[in-house]
Amino acid sequence: MADLSINLAGIKSPNPFWLASAPPTNSGYQVQRAFEAGWGGAVWKTLGDPILNVSSRFAAVSFNGQRVAGFNNIELITDRPIEVNLKEIYETKKRFPNHAIIVSLMVEPKQEKWHEIVKRVEDVGVDGLELNFGCPHGMAERGMGSASGQVPELVERQTFWVKEVATTPVIVKLTPNITDITATAEAAVRGGADAISMINTINSLMGVDLDNWNTIPHVAGKGAHGGYCGPAVKPIALNMVAECARNSRINVPISGIGGISSWQDAVEFMLMGATGVQVCTAAMHHGFRIVEDMIDGLNNYLDEKGIASVSELIGKSVPRYSDWGNLDLNYNIVAKINTDVCINCNKCHIACEDTSHQCIDMLTDTNGNSYLKVREEDCVGCNLCSIVCPVDGAIDMVEVSSDLQPMTWNERQAALNLVAQCKTDVAK
Amino acid sequence: MSEYQQFLVERNKVDFLIQKGYLINNILENLNGSYVDFIHPNDQSKETLHISTANGRKYFSSILIKQNTTSYIKNE
Ligand SMILES: Cc1cc2nc3c(=O)[nH]c(=O)nc-3n(C[C@H](O)[C@H](O)[C@H](O)COP(=O)(O)O)c2cc1C
Numbered sequence: 001m002a003d004l005s006i007n008l009a010g011i012k013s014p015n016p017f018w019l020a021s022a023p024p025t026n027s028g029y030q031v032q033r034a035f036e037a038g039w040g041g042a043v044w045k046t047l048g049d050p051i052l053n054v055s056s057r058f059a060a061v062s063f064n065g066q067r068v069a070g071f072n073n074i075e076l077i078t079d080r081p082i083e084v085n086l087k088e089i090y091e092t093k094k095r096f097p098n099h100a101i102i103v104s105l106m107v108e109p110k111q112e113k114w115h116e117i118v119k120r121v122e123d124v125g126v127d128g129l130e131l132n133f134g135c136p137h138g139m140a141e142r143g144m145g146s147a148s149g150q151v152p153e154l155v156e157r158q159t160f161w162v163k164e165v166a167t168t169p170v171i172v173k174l175t176p177n178i179t180d181i182t183a184t185a186e187a188a189v190r191g192g193a194d195a196i197s198m199i200n201t202i203n204s205l206m207g208v209d210l211d212n213w214n215t216i217p218h219v220a221g222k223g224a225h226g227g228y229c230g231p232a233v234k235p236i237a238l239n240m241v242a243e244c245a246r247n248s249r250i251n252v253p254i255s256g257i258g259g260i261s262s263w264q265d266a267v268e269f270m271l272m273g274a275t276g277v278q279v280c281t282a283a284m285h286h287g288f289r290i291v292e293d294m295i296d297g298l299n300n301y302l303d304e305k306g307i308a309s310v311s312e313l314i315g316k317s318v319p320r321y322s323d324w325g326n327l328d329l330n331y332n333i334v335a336k337i338n339t340d341v342c343i344n345c346n347k348c349h350i351a352c353e354d355t356s357h358q359c360i361d362m363l364t365d366t367n368g369n370s371y372l373k374v375r376e377e378d379c380v381g382c383n384l385c386s387i388v389c390p391v392d393g394a395i396d397m398v399e400v401s402s403d404l405q406p407m408t409w410n411e412r413q414a415a416l417n418l419v420a421q422c423k424t425d426v427a428k
Numbered sequence: 429m430s431e432y433q434q435f436l437v438e439r440n441k442v443d444f445l446i447q448k449g450y451l452i453n454n455i456l457e458n459l460n461g462s463y464v465d466f467i468h469p470n471d472q473s474k475e476t477l478h479i480s481t482a483n484g485r486k487y488f489s490s491i492l493i494k495q496n497t498t499s500y501i502k503n504e
Contacts, residue, residue: 329486377432404490412489415496416455 002302003309004295006040008275009169009194009253011128013100015040015298016266016310017291020257020278021104021130021173024288026078028088032095037288038295041100043197043278046077046132047085047121048106048144056217059206061232070232071281072206074217074224076138077106082120090124102171105162106132106144109154114161128168131159133184134175134200136227146175146200152187159191169194171255174240176202176233181240185250196244197255197278199237201227230281234259238272245273245318261290263297270310271317325410333381333397335360335374341394344370348385348395356384376400431481438484441477442491450475451499452492464488 004015018041019025019034026045034042053076061070078085093101103126107113118129133149140147148154155172162170172188174181176199185196203225207216215223237258244250256274260266261282269277282290302310337348337360349372352360359378364370374385386395429437442464450466453474457463461480467473479485 330490378430404487405493407486407490407493411493415489415493416457418496419452419455419492 001299002307003311004040004298004302005309006276006311008100008255009128009171011041011100011102011169011171011195012098013040013276014098015295016270016276017294018042018100018102018255018276018278019283020280021046021132022280022284023075024280024283027080028092031088031092031101034283034288034291035092035096035099038291039099039288041102041127041276043130044085044089044101044103046104046106046135047082047117048077048139050079050081051076051138053079054219056219059217059226060230061206066231068230068281068285070204070206070228071230071284072204072217072226072228073201074137074219074226077104077132077135082117086120086124089121089126093125093127100127102126102128102130104130104132104173106135106139108142108144109148109158111161111164114158115165118162118165122166122168126168128171128194129162129166130171130173130197131162132173132200133158134173134177134198136175136177136201136203137225146177149173149175149184149200150178152183155184156187156191159188159193163192171195171197173200173257174198175200176236176240176258180243182243182247182250185244185247189250189252193252195253195255195275196250197257198240198244199233199258201229202233202236204228229258230285231259231261234261234265238268241269241274242272242318242321245315246321261285263294263301266294266298267301267313270313271315272321273315273318275311275314325413326408328406328408329412330402330404330407332400332402333383334376334379334400335381335383335385336376336396336398337372337374337385338394338396339371341391342372343391343394344372345390346372347388347390348372351384351388356380356382360385432483435481435483435487438477438479438481439487442479442484442488445475445477446491452488452495455488455492461485462488 006016017039019039021043025031025042031042057073057075059072060068063069103121105117107117135145139145159172170193172193174184188196205225241254241256253275254273255276256269257278260277260279266277349360349362357380359375361373363373386397389395445466450468453467454465462485464477466475
């Protein structure tokens with residue numbers, strides 16, 4: 001069995017699966033049950049001045065029978081006094097000394113406020129702090145959460161204030177509601193962050209009720225934007241993690257969050273640079289015991305790959321993530337339809353004919369049976385046919401060899417510039 | 429003519445000039461695609477090809493990179 005333990009900026013946990021700061025980590029009762037179920041760490045529900053919540057807080061997108069493809073909330077941070085939380089944190093840590101307890105914090109952007117909460121929380125013995133610069137609703141209207149997290153100077157300054165007094169590792173949790181997350185990630189690093197975590201939730205409005213025209217969810221007939229998370233946000237989160245991981249100025253560990261529902265998702269985040277992962281929606285959807293499958297699956301995967309420690313995965317795919325301009329323009333794939341598997345539903349033909357490159361022909365063989373065939377020379381390898389195909393194995397995308405050397409857009413433009421340069425030189 | 433047939437025509441024209449010893453001398457790219465100027469090093473004779481397919485643009489660009497590398501080696 002592989003070693004699943006991780007060390008994220010000095011925070012050790014028996015496995016890479018942490019619960020994210022959210023309802024599952026609201027109380028000692030819950031976090032202790034989560035640890036019993038197998039979670040390696042928990043980021044406690046954000047502490048700050050206790051808030052008031054509205055009733056009717058969550059909504060979810062069901063997509064073609066898949067419940068909770070995306071999840072939305074307008075819940076704020078903890079509504080319980082700090083002493084209550086600290087007492088439960090202390091008790092939980094005492095019962096589970098080897099599990100990671102990180103406490104999420106959010107206060108107004110004032111130095112004394114940060115100093116006060118950091119000292120009080122660290123006094124009870126926690127493994128680390130996470131600064132919540134991401135909550136996109138409610139708290140943001142008060143200058144906290146994503147309102148702070150969208151301004152690099154505020155991220156840097158507040159991180160710096162925390163680092164002035166903190167004795168445990170400080171993780172800065174970033175908001176995805178920004179054009180370029182590396183700007184705020186770099187600010188966190190400049191402020192002295194020991195690690196960063198991403199993503200918090202994405203601004204969202206889940207829907208409008210067609211009968212009464214209320215927003216979904218609505219509070220007595222009124223709605224406000226919420227934060228979106230769950231499986232639907234995974235690609236956005238994964239890209240943000242990868243963009244930070246490949247940025248040489250962001251040289252701190254990353255805790256990956258956003259749509260992680262399985263051990264496979266966790267492995268992807270780790271390969272793209274995360275040292276560990278945090279989970280919220282999947283736990284809310286399926287309960288704490290979902291971690292059992294995550295641990296088993298990860299263990300089997302590592303054993304099958306002959307990898308001794310999960311940490312060996314960290315960042316292995318990062319060198320493979322680059323800019324579009326560095327991709328090989330002479331690499332070609334084409335679709336191949338396996339007629340023995342194909343059910344002739346024609347979805348690939350329709351997709352290609354209506355919205356792509358018109359290269360899948362509907363033909364009839366000598367026995368009068370219809371079949372589909374790709375005109376490979378006209379296929380641009382867009383993948384659309386294999387994406388819409390409902391049958392596994394009916395369409396393969398296969399590489400076709402090229403007589404041409406690999407050539408990226410950047411190399412091409414450099415070659416064109418060189419020719420223009422030579423011409424000017426000759427003209428001179 | 430299919431896009432692929434169009435590409436084959438463009439590739440043949442490029443190959444023909446390259447085989448005759450022409451070198452790519454200038455490229456103008458605009459909304460119509462690429463206009464590739466060729467020059468023959470011996471008699472300075474010139475030819476221009478209008479390349480309108482994406483694969484055609486990849487093709488002459490690959491040849492240009494090869495040409496730049498060989499002339500660089502020659503210059504050395
Ligand atoms: C109901 C709810 C409440 C949340 N509350 C907090 C919070 O108090 N502090 C925080 O940092 N993130 C909070 N989050 C965000 C999660 O920690 C996490 O960043 C986000 O849900 C993405 O992960 P997921 O796709 O696994 O849910 C909350 C999320 C949900 C769904």
